[in-house]
Amino acid sequence: MNPTIELLKSHRSIRKFTDRKIPHELLVELIRAGQAAATSSHVQAYTVIHVKNPANRERIAELAGGQSYVATASDFLVFCADMKRPTEASERTGANVVRGMTEQLLVASVDTALMAQNVAIAAESEGLGICYIGGIRNNPQAISDLLHLPEHVYPVFGMCLGYPAADPDVKPRLPVEAILKEDYYTDDSELVAAFDDAMQHYYSERRGGTKDSNWSRNLTPLFDSKLRAHMREFLTQRGFEMK
Amino acid sequence: MNPTIELLKSHRSIRKFTDRKIPHELLVELIRAGQAAATSSHVQAYTVIHVKNPANRERIAELAGGQSYVATASDFLVFCADMKRPTEASERTGANVVRGMTEQLLVASVDTALMAQNVAIAAESEGLGICYIGGIRNNPQAISDLLHLPEHVYPVFGMCLGYPAADPDVKPRLPVEAILKEDYYTDDSELVAAFDDAMQHYYSERRGGTKDSNWSRNLTPLFDSKLRAHMREFLTQRGFEMK
Numbered sequence: 210m211n212p213t214i215e216l217l218k219s220h221r222s223i224r225k226f227t228d229r230k231i232p233h234e235l236l237v238e239l240i241r242a243g244q245a246a247a248t249s250s251h252v253q254a255y256t257v258i259h260v261k262n263p264a265n266r267e268r269i270a271e272l273a274g275g276q277s278y279v280a281t282a283s284d285f286l287v288f289c290a291d292m293k294r295p296t297e298a299s300e301r302t303g304a305n306v307v308r309g310m311t312e313q314l315l316v317a318s319v320d321t322a323l324m325a326q327n328v329a330i331a332a333e334s335e336g337l338g339i340c341y342i343g344g345i346r347n348n349p350q351a352i353s354d355l356l357h358l359p360e361h362v363y364p365v366f367g368m369c370l371g372y373p374a375a376d377p378d379v380k381p382r383l384p385v386e387a388i389l390k391e392d393y394y395t396d397d398s399e400l401v402a403a404f405d406d407a408m409q410h411y412y413s414e415r416r417g418g419t420k421d422s423n424w425s426r427n428l429t430p431l432f433d434s435k436l437r438a439h440m441r442e443f444l445t446q447r448g449f450e451m452k
Numbered sequence: 453m454n455p456t457i458e459l460l461k462s463h464r465s466i467r468k469f470t471d472r473k474i475p476h477e478l479l480v481e482l483i484r485a486g487q488a489a490a491t492s493s494h495v496q497a498y499t500v501i502h503v504k505n506p507a508n509r510e511r512i513a514e515l516a517g518g519q520s521y522v523a524t525a526s527d528f529l530v531f532c533a534d535m536k537r538p539t540e541a542s543e544r545t546g547a548n549v550v551r552g553m554t555e556q557l558l559v560a561s562v563d564t565a566l567m568a569q570n571v572a573i574a575a576e577s578e579g580l581g582i583c584y585i586g587g588i589r590n591n592p593q594a595i596s597d598l599l600h601l602p603e604h605v606y607p608v609f610g611m612c613l614g615y616p617a618a619d620p621d622v623k624p625r626l627p628v629e630a631i632l633k634e635d636y637y638t639d640d641s642e643l644v645a646a647f648d649d650a651m652q653h654y655y656s657e658r659r660g661g662t663k664d665s666n667w668s669r670n671l672t673p674l675f676d677s678k679l680r681a682h683m684r685e686f687l688t689q690r691g692f693e694m695k
Contacts, residue, residue: 210481211577211578212455212456213455213456213459213573213574213577214481214485214574214577214578216456217485217488217489217570217573217574218484218485218488219488220488220489220490222490236632237628237632238453238457239457240628240631240632241461241625241628242457242460242461243631244625244626244628244631245460245461245462245463245622245625246460246463246569246572247463247465247569247572247584249584249586250586250670250671250673250674251623251667251670252671252674253625253626253631255631256630256631256633256637257631257632257633258633258634258635258636258637259632259633259634259635260635261634261635262635265635289637294630294640294644295671295674295675296675297641298641298644298648298667298668298671299668299671299672299674299675299676301641301668302668302669302671302672304671304672304675304676305675305676306675306676307675307676307677307678307679308675310678310679310680310681310683310684311683311684311687311694312589312679312680312681312683313674313675313679315561315589315608315683316586316674318558318561318562318565319561319562319565319608319609322561322562322565322566322569323565323568323569325566326489326490326565326566326569326570327460327569327573329489329490330456330460330570330573331456331457331460334454334456334457335454335457341490341492343492343493343559346555346558356635356636356637357636357637358637359637362637365558365562366562379488380494382484382487382488382496383487383496385480385483385484385487387499387537388483388486388487388496388498388499388500389479389480389483389500389502390499390500390501390502391501391502391504392501392502392503392504392505392508392599393501393599393600394499394501394532394599394600394601394602394605397537398540398541398544401537401541405541424494424541425541425542425544425545426545426547427493427494428493428495428538428541428542428545428547429542429545429547430493431493431495431538431542431556431559432538432539432542432547432548432549432550432551432556433542433547433548433549433550434550435550435553436550436553436555436556437553437555438553438555438695440553440554440555440558441553441554441694441695444554451554451684451694452681452684
């Protein structure tokens with residue numbers, strides 16, 4: 210296992226940070242590393258907002274569901290899917306531009322995720338810890354207002370970055386035999402059952418852990434109510450109409 | 453710049469491969485590195501189909517728009533967003549499961565992209581070359597049939613992997629000043645204009661290059677017709693209803 214693969218496999222979310230600040234030049238370098246990720250047809254359909262204003266950091270911490278580390282991490286970035294820049298650029302060449310296609314939402318969201326994951330890895334390679342903040346989709350319109358996001362730009366997720374003040378365990382993953390399938394999709398419910406047992410054990414044994422749960426039971430909040438049921442209307446209003 | 457950041461910044465798509473085969477153990481190791489990426493609420497909403505059947509490789513190469521390297525690369529993977537596994541696991545615990553929310557499509561697509569980007573980086577760290585194949589969304593239903601994908605699973609993109617038989621240039625990216633913004637979204641059309649000049653120069657000067665174009669003009673096919681206009685109906689039929 211080479212050191213890069215070792216780094217990838219050692220990822221865990223960091224939510225406690227020291228007071229040490231990330232030098233601005235390093236932050237810029239991380240974004241450049243992000244931009245080097247593959248991008249669909251070279252479209253680079255993303256913009257990153259570096260939230261420095263402390264009041265906005267506090268507000269986003271609240272809007273994301275009371276995640277205080279959004280305010281306390283050295284830096285906080287909001288990764289936005291951006292179809293405004295490329296559609297307007299194309300329009301300036303005289304091209305006839307169609308907006309709001311489902312495909313464009315996918316392209317922009319995937320582009321943004323690929324670039325963010327490069328930023329995460331670059332950060333971790335420099336000894337930083339990171340935590341993705343999907344919770345900004347709890348209140349995407351309020352976040353968009355705070356950051357002055359125009360139409361055809363939407364906040365996909367945030368990311369806290371800083372020097373780690375904690376060393377949490379690496380969380381187990383589903384067996385690779387469930388994820389990687391040969392030629393055809395096959396049922397993997399037995400592997401899921403085995404993973405549930407492993408997670409039950411992990412939750413009871415980990416440092417300070419007394420949680421009685423497993424993977425399947427932990428998923429309940431994701432599916433048992435209409436999680437972030439506003440997303441369709443929000444995206445439609447922002448110009449991502451999913452046509 | 454540390455070696456990992458250097459690796460990230462040296463990415464370019466590889467479309468020509470030697471005959472050397474990737475050892476199976478290495479491929480599995482790449483997937484494990486992929487699984488270590490952050491995942492929303494631990495949901496791990498992805499499945500990777502390793503397409504080994506040569507006839508299916510040929511067929512996918514065609515369906516993806518005549519991309520022969522899909523058939524000729526050492527290995528070809530189809531990264532699928534998978535909401536079947538977690539929703540069924542949740543259901544088995546007795547939870548009341550809601551499907552088809554727009555948020556769930558985003559979660560699964562982003563989860564898949566984060567894990568794929570880790571696979572890409574792990575592969576490149578081992579000297580392999582990769583190329584994402586968004587073209588599988590040209591004919592997503594035919595691909596889904598070929599791979600026996602069930603409902604609540606959709607193919608997001610493919611990836612060719614192999615030992616590089618070419619050494620193409622690293623393609624320039626938009627100025628970091630356009631991508632990284634402080635506190636608020638701001639206009640960057642002047643930076644785009646400068647980038648258009650840089651790309652025009654790049655296309656005329658690169659090895660074997662005589663192409664007269666720039667970034668903005670290259671975007672035309674993405675927006676001037678209804679690119680992959682079938683995606684909405686396809687996703688709806690697969691159970692991703694974007695409610």
